[in-house]
Amino acid sequence: MRADLDIIANWIQPKQQVLDLGCGSGLLLDHLIKTKGITGYGLEIEEDAITECIRKGINVIQQDLDKGLDNFEDHSVDTIVMTQAVQAVKRPDLLLDEMLRVADEAIITFPNFGHWSCRFYLLFKGRMPMSEALPFSWYDTPNIHLCTFKDFEALCYDKGIKVVNRTVVDNELKDSWAVRLWPNMLGQVAIYHITKR
Amino acid sequence: MPTEIPENSVGIVTPQVYSFDEPLKLRSGQELPAYDLMVETYGTLNEDASNAVLICHALSGDHHAAGYHSSEDKKPGWWDSAIGPGKPIDTNRFFVVALNNLGGCAGSTGPTSINPATGKPYGSDFPIFCVRDWVNSQARLADRLGIQKWAAVVGGSLGGMQALRWSIQYPERVAHCVVIASAPKLTTQNIAFNEVARQAIVKDPEFHDGYYLEKDTIPKGGLMQARMLGHITYLSDDGMALKFGRDLKSGKLNFNYDSEFEIESYLRYQGERFSGQFDANTYLLMTKALDYFDPAAAFDNNLAECLKQAQCKYMVMSFSTDWRFSPKRSEEIVNALMEADKDVSYVEIESDKGHDAFLLPIPRYMQVFDAFMNRVASNQGLI
Numbered sequence: 001m002r003a004d005l006d007i008i009a010n011w012i013q014p015k016q017q018v019l020d021l022g023c024g025s026g027l028l029l030d031h032l033i034k035t036k037g038i039t040g041y042g043l044e045i046e047e048d049a050i051t052e053c054i055r056k057g058i059n060v061i062q063q064d065l066d067k068g069l070d071n072f073e074d075h076s077v078d079t080i081v082m083t084q085a086v087q088a089v090k091r092p093d094l095l096l097d098e099m100l101r102v103a104d105e106a107i108i109t110f111p112n113f114g115h116w117s118c119r120f121y122l123l124f125k126g127r128m129p130m131s132e133a134l135p136f137s138w139y140d141t142p143n144i145h146l147c148t149f150k151d152f153e154a155l156c157y158d159k160g161i162k163v164v165n166r167t168v169v170d171n172e173l174k175d176s177w178a179v180r181l182w183p184n185m186l187g188q189v190a191i192y193h194i195t196k197r
Numbered sequence: 198m199p200t201e202i203p204e205n206s207v208g209i210v211t212p213q214v215y216s217f218d219e220p221l222k223l224r225s226g227q228e229l230p231a232y233d234l235m236v237e238t239y240g241t242l243n244e245d246a247s248n249a250v251l252i253c254h255a256l257s258g259d260h261h262a263a264g265y266h267s268s269e270d271k272k273p274g275w276w277d278s279a280i281g282p283g284k285p286i287d288t289n290r291f292f293v294v295a296l297n298n299l300g301g302c303a304g305s306t307g308p309t310s311i312n313p314a315t316g317k318p319y320g321s322d323f324p325i326f327c328v329r330d331w332v333n334s335q336a337r338l339a340d341r342l343g344i345q346k347w348a349a350v351v352g353g354s355l356g357g358m359q360a361l362r363w364s365i366q367y368p369e370r371v372a373h374c375v376v377i378a379s380a381p382k383l384t385t386q387n388i389a390f391n392e393v394a395r396q397a398i399v400k401d402p403e404f405h406d407g408y409y410l411e412k413d414t415i416p417k418g419g420l421m422q423a424r425m426l427g428h429i430t431y432l433s434d435d436g437m438a439l440k441f442g443r444d445l446k447s448g449k450l451n452f453n454y455d456s457e458f459e460i461e462s463y464l465r466y467q468g469e470r471f472s473g474q475f476d477a478n479t480y481l482l483m484t485k486a487l488d489y490f491d492p493a494a495a496f497d498n499n500l501a502e503c504l505k506q507a508q509c510k511y512m513v514m515s516f517s518t519d520w521r522f523s524p525k526r527s528e529e530i531v532n533a534l535m536e537a538d539k540d541v542s543y544v545e546i547e548s549d550k551g552h553d554a555f556l557l558p559i560p561r562y563m564q565v566f567d568a569f570m571n572r573v574a575s576n577q578g579l580i
């Protein structure tokens with residue numbers, strides 16, 4: 001089992017209603033339905049991923065996250081999850097506001113631009129970093145707002161968002177002692193559990 | 198006629214009449230004492246009747262949804278792109294039921310049928326139907342066919358309204374509901390279009406208050422105008438421009454009122470063809486049913502509250518350039534379903550074909566449809 005899915009599942013209470021932003025092919029929702037008995041919907045824009053969700057019986061709604069979450073009432077879901085999508089939206093700061101309007105809690109994962117490999121790449125090659133977590137060239141990447149863990153935490157601080165829990169995993173989405181020791185340098189993917197302060 | 202019937206066609210099909218003696222009480226307060234329904238079925242009903250799919254038709258549709266009536270048939274049924282072996286509504290798996298709604302003009306009891314009380318065609322005396330009345334008549338048909346619960350009720354446009362109504366009215370009888378290019382109620386603009394179409398018909402000198410058959414005539418001009426207007430609203434501006442542009446029939450401007458542009462002659466042809474086949478009173482009745490549909494009205498206009506009673510899983514689809522039933526309207530249904538905590542998936546299909554797209558074999562549309570119907574089959578234990 002992918003470590004990040006298990007970590008996220010541990011932070012979600014059974015039977016909750018969950019909204020998964022950028023749900024992909026529904027892997028996480030499927031896991032949460034099976035292990036936690038949650039109900040919920042995934043929002044996705046990529047066509048093949050949507051079809052895969054439908055085939056699996058995952059509730060998926062075609063929706064562009066850049067257009068906000070206007071169709072959801074305040075506090076209408078228990079937990080909002082967004083894995084590996086925050087860096088691809090136009091205004092992550094506004095989306096964060098939206099997420100904590102619609103749900104009381106949010107769980108977010110994103111690739112860490114402060115990882116040593118990125119720093120190394122830029123320092124020695126003088127080019128925009130590419131890695132397994134960030135496999136795109138600078139001109140055709142869907143990731144338009146890359147940030148480091150420190151950047152994200154600064155944004156949370158500015159917005160009065162409380163970080164309840166934070167875990168960092170490596171590129172294989174595994175947890176390790178070294179990554180925990182020096183997350184911003186060694187962690188490739190961060191998993192944040194946040195609420196309104 | 199296709200030189201050869203394609204392999205993925207249901208082939209030659211024969212409609213069948215089902216007669217009902219029990220009176221049908223209607224929303225309007227009127228009653229239809231006895232009636233016939235014209236029905237086509239494709240595939241085979243399985244032993245526990247768990248594979249039945251109901252197809253609800255749109256304004257000008259009927260029971261002939263797939264296959265050919267004879268080897269001389271030029272065109273297959275109206276939804277042949279979606280129904281057949283290997284198609285989304287796979288007749289190797291599902292038993293498909295399609296009928297002509299009451300008030301229609303393709304064999305079911307309607308304004309052209311003989312009114313037993315007078316011995317003459319019903320004409321304007323035929324009662325006005327609402328979507329829920331059709332659903333009630335379809336439920337009786339299901340009883341007759343031995344179908345307690347539909348694996349899926351499926352429909353586009355006015356058919357989508359029927360599917361939605363089914364899920365509210367008979368929640369225990371619907372397992373899945375597919376609502377395509379539809380709306381929870383018409384917009385004011387839509388009602389306005391319908392009214393223009395109706396006025397074109399009733400103002401035709403041959404209409405005779407709806408008793409035109411007794412006078413041995415039909416309001417052909419009015420019906421043609423109504424259809425031309427409808428046709429424009431079912432296409433998109435871009436799609437029409439792409440197909441016809443401003444092309445001239447004779448290659449030059451003639452400065453008269455004949456049809457000069459290609460689009461004019463196309464619309465005239467479509468209107469002409471339709472007015473020779475379709476009944477004017479049926480057109481009035483179907484557009485009225487569209488106007489009246491508003492299931493949330495009885496729930497203080499709260500659609501989510503109305504949909505809470507449903508028990509099925511939903512698939513909602515819309516088309517990007519459909520402005521008569523725009524994606525926004527489908528999203529209203531989807532948002533209400535999510536608010537009501539129902540299982541729902543939603544897709545907006547990219548297409549330049551406007552409202553008519555729901556009848557076309559657009560690859561992405563067929564793919565999504567197929568994925569959902571696969572799920573239906575799996576949930577029903579058919580695969």
